[in-house]
Amino acid sequence: MASPTKPLLHHYFRSSCSGRVRIALNWKEINYDTRHILLLKGEQHASDYLAKNPSGLVPTLEIDGHVIPQSMAILEYLEDAYPDTPTLLPGDAAQRAKARAIAQVIASDIQPAQNMTVTNHIKDVIDAKPWNRRVIDQGFEKVEKMLQLSAGKYCVGDQVSVADVCLVPQVWNAIR
Template sequence: MRLHSYFRSSTSYRARIALNLKGLDYETVTHHLRKGEQRAADYLALNPQGLVPALEVDGMVIPQSLAIIDYLEERKPDPALLPADLPGRARVRGIAYALACDVHPLNNLRVLSYLADPLGHDQPTVATWFRHWCVVELNALETRLAREPETGSFCHGETPTLADVCLVPQIRNGQRFDVDMAPYPTLQRIYDRCMTFDAFVRAAPENQPDAE
Protein backbone atom coordinates (compact mmCIF):
# COMPACT_ATOMS: atom_id res chain seq x y z
CA MET A 1 0.00 0.00 0.00
CA ARG A 2 1.14 3.50 -0.82
CA LEU A 3 -0.39 6.49 0.92
CA HIS A 4 -0.12 9.83 -0.85
CA SER A 5 0.16 12.26 2.01
CA TYR A 6 1.32 15.62 3.31
CA PHE A 7 2.50 15.81 6.88
CA ARG A 8 0.24 18.70 7.86
CA SER A 9 -2.87 17.54 5.96
CA SER A 10 -5.41 16.57 8.58
CA THR A 11 -7.25 14.28 6.16
CA SER A 12 -3.96 12.45 5.51
CA TYR A 13 -3.57 12.31 9.30
CA ARG A 14 -6.91 10.51 9.54
CA ALA A 15 -5.83 7.93 6.99
CA ARG A 16 -2.51 7.41 8.78
CA ILE A 17 -4.25 6.83 12.13
CA ALA A 18 -6.62 4.29 10.57
CA LEU A 19 -3.79 2.42 8.85
CA ASN A 20 -1.86 2.32 12.13
CA LEU A 21 -4.85 1.22 14.21
CA LYS A 22 -5.45 -1.59 11.73
CA GLY A 23 -1.78 -2.58 11.96
CA LEU A 24 -1.23 -2.19 8.23
CA ASP A 25 2.18 -1.38 6.77
CA TYR A 26 2.30 1.28 4.11
CA GLU A 27 4.72 3.39 2.15
CA THR A 28 4.34 7.17 2.32
CA VAL A 29 4.54 9.24 -0.87
CA THR A 30 4.72 12.89 0.07
CA HIS A 31 3.32 15.85 -1.89
CA HIS A 32 4.23 19.32 -0.70
CA LEU A 33 0.91 21.14 -0.82
CA ARG A 34 2.34 24.63 -0.36
CA LYS A 35 4.61 24.03 -3.37
CA GLY A 36 1.64 22.72 -5.39
CA GLU A 37 3.11 19.26 -5.91
CA GLN A 38 -0.38 17.75 -5.67
CA ARG A 39 -1.16 19.40 -9.01
CA ALA A 40 1.75 17.74 -10.86
CA ALA A 41 0.63 15.95 -14.02
CA ASP A 42 1.65 12.51 -12.83
CA TYR A 43 -0.33 12.85 -9.62
CA LEU A 44 -3.38 14.26 -11.41
CA ALA A 45 -3.27 11.22 -13.68
CA LEU A 46 -3.55 9.11 -10.54
CA ASN A 47 -6.04 11.33 -8.69
CA PRO A 48 -7.81 13.97 -10.81
CA GLN A 49 -8.89 15.84 -7.69
CA GLY A 50 -5.25 16.69 -6.99
CA LEU A 51 -5.77 16.32 -3.27
CA VAL A 52 -4.24 14.17 -0.57
CA PRO A 53 -4.66 11.61 0.78
CA ALA A 54 -5.09 8.88 -1.81
CA LEU A 55 -4.34 5.23 -1.20
CA GLU A 56 -2.88 2.93 -3.83
CA VAL A 57 -4.01 -0.55 -2.88
CA ASP A 58 -5.05 -3.75 -4.61
CA GLY A 59 -4.54 -2.18 -8.07
CA MET A 60 -6.80 0.77 -7.29
CA VAL A 61 -6.38 4.38 -6.30
CA ILE A 62 -8.81 5.41 -3.56
CA PRO A 63 -9.14 9.16 -3.01
CA GLN A 64 -10.87 10.75 0.00
CA SER A 65 -9.86 9.93 3.56
CA LEU A 66 -13.30 8.65 4.56
CA ALA A 67 -13.45 6.34 1.54
CA ILE A 68 -9.98 5.04 2.42
CA ILE A 69 -11.05 4.35 6.00
CA ASP A 70 -14.30 2.63 4.91
CA TYR A 71 -12.21 0.47 2.60
CA LEU A 72 -9.75 -0.46 5.32
CA GLU A 73 -12.61 -1.21 7.70
CA GLU A 74 -14.14 -3.69 5.26
CA ARG A 75 -10.85 -5.19 4.10
CA LYS A 76 -9.47 -5.67 7.62
CA PRO A 77 -12.41 -5.52 10.03
CA ASP A 78 -10.31 -6.20 13.12
CA PRO A 79 -9.80 -4.03 15.12
CA ALA A 80 -13.09 -2.41 14.21
CA LEU A 81 -13.37 1.36 13.81
CA LEU A 82 -17.16 1.19 13.82
CA PRO A 83 -19.32 -0.29 16.61
CA ALA A 84 -21.01 -3.63 16.02
CA ASP A 85 -24.51 -2.23 16.61
CA LEU A 86 -26.41 -0.14 14.08
CA PRO A 87 -27.32 2.71 16.48
CA GLY A 88 -23.69 2.89 17.57
CA ARG A 89 -22.51 3.05 13.99
CA ALA A 90 -24.98 5.85 13.26
CA ARG A 91 -23.73 7.79 16.27
CA VAL A 92 -20.06 7.39 15.38
CA ARG A 93 -20.68 8.35 11.76
CA GLY A 94 -22.73 11.38 12.79
CA ILE A 95 -19.80 12.64 14.89
CA ALA A 96 -17.19 11.82 12.25
CA TYR A 97 -19.12 13.42 9.39
CA ALA A 98 -19.84 16.57 11.41
CA LEU A 99 -16.07 17.03 11.68
CA ALA A 100 -15.28 15.85 8.16
CA CYS A 101 -18.05 17.75 6.37
CA ASP A 102 -18.72 20.81 8.50
CA VAL A 103 -15.34 21.89 9.89
CA HIS A 104 -12.34 20.62 8.01
CA PRO A 105 -13.46 21.59 4.45
CA LEU A 106 -13.76 25.22 5.49
CA ASN A 107 -10.32 25.33 7.04
CA ASN A 108 -8.00 23.55 4.68
CA LEU A 109 -5.09 25.15 2.89
CA ARG A 110 -6.74 25.86 -0.44
CA VAL A 111 -9.66 27.65 1.21
CA LEU A 112 -7.47 29.73 3.51
CA SER A 113 -5.34 30.58 0.47
CA TYR A 114 -8.42 31.76 -1.48
CA LEU A 115 -9.42 34.02 1.42
CA ALA A 116 -5.96 35.64 1.20
CA ASP A 117 -5.89 35.74 -2.60
CA PRO A 118 -8.09 36.66 -4.48
CA LEU A 119 -10.29 37.84 -1.61
CA GLY A 120 -7.53 39.93 -0.07
CA HIS A 121 -7.99 39.13 3.61
CA ASP A 122 -5.10 39.50 6.03
CA GLN A 123 -3.80 36.75 8.29
CA PRO A 124 -5.80 37.80 11.41
CA THR A 125 -9.05 37.71 9.38
CA VAL A 126 -8.16 34.30 7.97
CA ALA A 127 -7.37 33.04 11.48
CA THR A 128 -10.72 34.38 12.73
CA TRP A 129 -12.46 32.50 9.92
CA PHE A 130 -10.63 29.33 10.93
CA ARG A 131 -11.54 29.64 14.59
CA HIS A 132 -15.15 30.57 13.81
CA TRP A 133 -15.94 27.29 12.02
CA CYS A 134 -13.85 25.25 14.41
CA VAL A 135 -15.53 26.70 17.51
CA VAL A 136 -19.06 26.39 16.12
CA GLU A 137 -18.53 22.68 15.63
CA LEU A 138 -16.54 21.99 18.79
CA ASN A 139 -19.31 23.67 20.81
CA ALA A 140 -21.91 21.34 19.32
CA LEU A 141 -19.70 18.31 19.70
CA GLU A 142 -18.80 19.03 23.33
CA THR A 143 -22.53 19.39 24.08
CA ARG A 144 -23.28 16.02 22.51
CA LEU A 145 -20.38 14.10 23.96
CA ALA A 146 -20.74 15.53 27.46
CA ARG A 147 -24.39 14.56 27.73
CA GLU A 148 -24.62 11.25 25.88
CA PRO A 149 -24.10 8.06 27.88
CA GLU A 150 -22.41 6.33 24.93
CA THR A 151 -19.38 8.58 25.36
CA GLY A 152 -16.58 6.73 27.11
CA SER A 153 -12.83 7.08 27.26
CA PHE A 154 -13.21 7.73 23.55
CA CYS A 155 -15.97 9.45 21.56
CA HIS A 156 -17.90 6.20 21.64
CA GLY A 157 -17.15 3.64 24.31
CA GLU A 158 -13.77 2.28 25.30
CA THR A 159 -12.01 1.77 21.99
CA PRO A 160 -11.03 4.23 19.25
CA THR A 161 -13.52 4.62 16.42
CA LEU A 162 -13.88 6.60 13.22
CA ALA A 163 -15.07 9.50 15.38
CA ASP A 164 -11.74 9.69 17.21
CA VAL A 165 -9.87 9.24 13.94
CA CYS A 166 -11.55 12.47 12.76
CA LEU A 167 -11.46 14.32 16.10
CA VAL A 168 -7.75 14.11 16.83
CA PRO A 169 -6.52 15.74 13.58
CA GLN A 170 -9.18 18.45 13.93
CA ILE A 171 -8.05 19.35 17.44
CA ARG A 172 -4.45 19.25 16.35
CA ASN A 173 -5.32 21.56 13.46
CA GLY A 174 -7.05 23.93 15.87
CA GLN A 175 -3.90 24.15 17.98
CA ARG A 176 -2.11 25.77 15.03
CA PHE A 177 -4.66 28.58 15.11
CA ASP A 178 -4.71 28.92 18.90
CA VAL A 179 -8.22 27.55 19.37
CA ASP A 180 -8.85 27.69 23.12
CA MET A 181 -9.70 24.17 24.30
CA ALA A 182 -10.78 25.23 27.82
CA PRO A 183 -14.51 25.10 26.91
CA TYR A 184 -14.11 21.52 25.66
CA PRO A 185 -13.02 19.33 28.58
CA THR A 186 -14.63 16.21 27.13
CA LEU A 187 -12.97 16.65 23.76
CA GLN A 188 -9.62 17.45 25.39
CA ARG A 189 -9.88 14.37 27.60
CA ILE A 190 -10.57 12.16 24.58
CA TYR A 191 -7.74 13.76 22.61
CA ASP A 192 -5.33 13.15 25.49
CA ARG A 193 -6.44 9.53 25.76
CA CYS A 194 -5.94 8.95 22.03
CA MET A 195 -2.45 10.40 22.23
CA THR A 196 -1.46 7.64 24.64
CA PHE A 197 -1.84 5.27 21.66
CA ASP A 198 1.16 4.65 19.47
CA ALA A 199 -1.14 4.49 16.40
CA PHE A 200 -2.15 8.13 16.93
CA VAL A 201 1.34 9.34 17.85
CA ARG A 202 3.04 7.75 14.85
CA ALA A 203 0.43 9.35 12.57
CA ALA A 204 1.03 12.87 13.90
CA PRO A 205 2.41 15.53 11.54
CA GLU A 206 5.77 15.84 13.32
CA ASN A 207 6.43 12.14 12.87
CA GLN A 208 6.07 12.14 9.09
CA PRO A 209 9.02 11.93 6.68
CA ASP A 210 8.14 15.35 5.18
CA ALA A 211 7.68 17.13 8.53
CA GLU A 212 9.19 20.59 8.63
Protein backbone atom coordinates in the same frame (compact mmCIF):
# COMPACT_ATOMS: atom_id res chain seq x y z
CA MET B 1 -10.07 -13.79 -0.08
CA ALA B 2 -6.45 -12.95 -0.89
CA SER B 3 -4.64 -10.46 1.30
CA PRO B 4 -4.45 -6.97 -0.16
CA THR B 5 -1.07 -5.77 -1.36
CA LYS B 6 0.92 -3.29 0.71
CA PRO B 7 -0.89 0.05 0.49
CA LEU B 8 0.81 3.24 -0.68
CA LEU B 9 -0.49 6.36 1.02
CA HIS B 10 0.01 9.70 -0.72
CA HIS B 11 -0.25 12.31 2.04
CA TYR B 12 0.91 15.59 3.55
CA PHE B 13 2.19 15.61 7.12
CA ARG B 14 0.01 18.54 8.30
CA SER B 15 -3.17 17.46 6.54
CA SER B 16 -5.84 16.43 9.03
CA CYS B 17 -7.43 14.26 6.33
CA SER B 18 -4.12 12.47 5.83
CA GLY B 19 -3.75 12.20 9.60
CA ARG B 20 -7.07 10.34 9.82
CA VAL B 21 -5.82 7.71 7.42
CA ARG B 22 -2.39 7.37 9.05
CA ILE B 23 -4.03 6.87 12.44
CA ALA B 24 -6.42 4.27 11.01
CA LEU B 25 -3.67 2.36 9.21
CA ASN B 26 -1.61 2.25 12.39
CA TRP B 27 -4.57 1.40 14.63
CA LYS B 28 -5.48 -1.46 12.30
CA GLU B 29 -1.80 -2.55 12.26
CA ILE B 30 -1.61 -2.34 8.47
CA ASN B 31 1.91 -2.06 7.11
CA TYR B 32 2.03 0.64 4.42
CA ASP B 33 4.38 2.80 2.38
CA THR B 34 4.11 6.56 2.07
CA ARG B 35 4.70 9.21 -0.54
CA HIS B 36 4.83 12.73 0.81
CA ILE B 37 2.98 15.25 -1.35
CA LEU B 38 4.40 18.69 -0.59
CA LEU B 39 1.33 20.89 -0.85
CA LEU B 40 3.22 24.15 -0.36
CA LYS B 41 5.34 23.28 -3.40
CA GLY B 42 2.23 22.43 -5.43
CA GLU B 43 3.03 18.73 -5.87
CA GLN B 44 -0.69 17.94 -5.66
CA HIS B 45 -1.05 19.68 -9.05
CA ALA B 46 1.65 17.60 -10.77
CA SER B 47 0.34 15.62 -13.73
CA ASP B 48 1.35 12.25 -12.25
CA TYR B 49 -0.59 12.97 -9.06
CA LEU B 50 -3.61 14.40 -10.87
CA ALA B 51 -3.70 11.23 -12.98
CA LYS B 52 -4.27 9.31 -9.72
CA ASN B 53 -6.48 11.86 -7.99
CA PRO B 54 -8.04 14.46 -10.31
CA SER B 55 -9.19 16.55 -7.33
CA GLY B 56 -5.56 17.27 -6.46
CA LEU B 57 -6.20 16.69 -2.75
CA VAL B 58 -4.61 14.44 -0.15
CA PRO B 59 -4.80 11.71 0.93
CA THR B 60 -4.91 9.11 -1.80
CA LEU B 61 -4.48 5.40 -1.16
CA GLU B 62 -3.18 2.99 -3.81
CA ILE B 63 -3.82 -0.69 -3.21
CA ASP B 64 -4.39 -3.76 -5.39
CA GLY B 65 -4.46 -1.64 -8.54
CA HIS B 66 -7.11 0.65 -7.08
CA VAL B 67 -6.72 4.33 -6.33
CA ILE B 68 -8.92 5.61 -3.54
CA PRO B 69 -9.13 9.36 -2.85
CA GLN B 70 -10.86 11.04 0.10
CA SER B 71 -10.11 10.10 3.68
CA MET B 72 -13.62 8.99 4.60
CA ALA B 73 -13.80 6.64 1.60
CA ILE B 74 -10.36 5.29 2.52
CA LEU B 75 -11.48 4.64 6.10
CA GLU B 76 -14.52 2.73 4.86
CA TYR B 77 -12.33 0.76 2.44
CA LEU B 78 -9.94 -0.21 5.24
CA GLU B 79 -12.84 -1.50 7.33
CA ASP B 80 -14.09 -3.62 4.42
CA ALA B 81 -10.72 -4.84 3.13
CA TYR B 82 -9.20 -5.63 6.54
CA PRO B 83 -12.01 -7.26 8.55
CA ASP B 84 -9.59 -9.19 10.77
CA THR B 85 -7.87 -6.07 12.14
CA PRO B 86 -9.04 -3.81 14.97
CA THR B 87 -12.26 -2.15 13.87
CA LEU B 88 -13.11 1.54 13.77
CA LEU B 89 -16.84 0.92 13.89
CA PRO B 90 -18.70 -0.14 17.03
CA GLY B 91 -20.60 -3.43 16.88
CA ASP B 92 -23.96 -1.86 17.70
CA ALA B 93 -25.79 -0.15 14.79
CA ALA B 94 -26.79 2.88 16.88
CA GLN B 95 -23.22 3.33 18.14
CA ARG B 96 -21.88 3.01 14.57
CA ALA B 97 -24.29 5.74 13.49
CA LYS B 98 -23.13 7.99 16.35
CA ALA B 99 -19.47 7.43 15.46
CA ARG B 100 -20.13 8.18 11.80
CA ALA B 101 -22.16 11.29 12.68
CA ILE B 102 -19.34 12.75 14.77
CA ALA B 103 -16.83 11.90 12.05
CA GLN B 104 -19.03 13.59 9.45
CA VAL B 105 -19.37 16.81 11.47
CA ILE B 106 -15.59 16.96 11.57
CA ALA B 107 -15.04 15.91 7.94
CA SER B 108 -17.89 17.93 6.42
CA ASP B 109 -18.47 20.93 8.70
CA ILE B 110 -15.14 21.79 10.33
CA GLN B 111 -12.29 20.60 8.12
CA PRO B 112 -13.33 21.98 4.71
CA ALA B 113 -13.64 25.52 6.06
CA GLN B 114 -10.04 25.54 7.30
CA ASN B 115 -8.62 23.64 4.32
CA MET B 116 -5.62 25.31 2.66
CA THR B 117 -7.51 25.64 -0.64
CA VAL B 118 -10.33 27.55 1.05
CA THR B 119 -8.14 29.75 3.25
CA ASN B 120 -5.89 30.66 0.33
CA HIS B 121 -8.96 31.71 -1.63
CA ILE B 122 -10.65 33.79 1.08
CA LYS B 123 -7.54 35.52 2.42
CA ASP B 124 -7.85 38.11 -0.36
CA VAL B 125 -11.36 38.98 0.85
CA ILE B 126 -11.21 38.62 4.64
CA ASP B 127 -8.71 37.87 7.37
CA ALA B 128 -8.77 34.07 7.26
CA LYS B 129 -7.44 33.41 10.78
CA PRO B 130 -10.43 34.78 12.75
CA TRP B 131 -12.82 33.19 10.28
CA ASN B 132 -11.06 29.82 10.64
CA ARG B 133 -11.08 30.12 14.42
CA ARG B 134 -14.83 30.84 14.45
CA VAL B 135 -15.63 27.88 12.15
CA ILE B 136 -13.45 25.53 14.18
CA ASP B 137 -14.88 26.74 17.50
CA GLN B 138 -18.48 26.40 16.28
CA GLY B 139 -17.74 22.94 14.91
CA PHE B 140 -16.11 21.79 18.13
CA GLU B 141 -19.12 23.08 20.10
CA LYS B 142 -21.32 20.75 18.01
CA VAL B 143 -18.91 17.86 18.54
CA GLU B 144 -18.78 18.49 22.30
CA LYS B 145 -22.58 18.31 22.53
CA MET B 146 -22.56 15.07 20.53
CA LEU B 147 -19.85 13.64 22.79
CA GLN B 148 -21.93 14.41 25.88
CA LEU B 149 -24.55 12.03 24.48
CA SER B 150 -22.23 9.21 23.46
CA ALA B 151 -18.83 9.39 25.10
CA GLY B 152 -17.30 6.75 27.28
CA LYS B 153 -13.58 6.27 27.45
CA TYR B 154 -13.48 7.41 23.79
CA CYS B 155 -15.79 9.46 21.57
CA VAL B 156 -18.39 6.71 21.32
CA GLY B 157 -18.30 4.25 24.16
CA ASP B 158 -15.18 2.48 25.30
CA GLN B 159 -13.45 1.63 22.03
CA VAL B 160 -11.59 3.73 19.48
CA SER B 161 -13.82 4.56 16.54
CA VAL B 162 -13.87 6.52 13.31
CA ALA B 163 -14.95 9.51 15.42
CA ASP B 164 -11.67 9.44 17.37
CA VAL B 165 -9.66 8.96 14.18
CA CYS B 166 -11.23 12.14 12.77
CA LEU B 167 -11.16 14.17 15.98
CA VAL B 168 -7.48 13.87 16.88
CA PRO B 169 -6.04 15.39 13.67
CA GLN B 170 -8.67 18.12 13.74
CA VAL B 171 -7.54 19.05 17.25
CA TRP B 172 -3.96 19.20 15.94
CA ASN B 173 -5.12 21.67 13.28
CA ALA B 174 -7.06 23.74 15.81
CA ILE B 175 -3.96 24.06 17.97
CA ARG B 176 -1.93 25.27 14.99
